[in-house]
Amino acid sequence: MEERMSYKPPSFFSDKISFSTRWISERARNGDIPGTVKVGSRYRIDEDKFWKWWKSHEVIPWRVPNKLSGYSKKLSDIPVRIKDDSLGRLLGITSN
Numbered sequence: 001m002e003e004r005m006s007y008k009p010p011s012f013f014s015d016k017i018s019f020s021t022r023w024i025s026e027r028a029r030n031g032d033i034p035g036t037v038k039v040g041s042r043y044r045i046d047e048d049k050f051w052k053w054w055k056s057h058e059v060i061p062w063r064v065p066n067k068l069s070g071y072s073k074k075l076s077d078i079p080v081r082i083k084d085d086s087l088g089r090l091l092g093i094t095s096n
Contacts, residue, residue: 007037007044017054 010024028036028043035046
């Protein structure tokens with residue numbers, strides 16, 4: 001018996017992985033995501049192939065490093081390095 005594929009829009013996956021629909025659509029358009037088909041002007045992605053592809057990539061969510069967690073200083077007290085002095089002057093920050 002032939003296996004039936006389940007095609008979903010990028011928004012279906014963005015809700016589940018917390019990445020934007022735009023991010024997923026760009027990967028689909030570039031051919032990075034296997035099982036992608038274009039229907040009219042929209043992309044549809046095979047659900048099984050997407051999850052296999054997703055699990056094969058190491059995706060680490062961004063986290064605040066431990067040494068900075070609980071950082072209670074004001075934003076203006078955080079040391080900043082600026083390469084362009086004009087930007088530093090504009091922001092009121094002097095570079096060292």
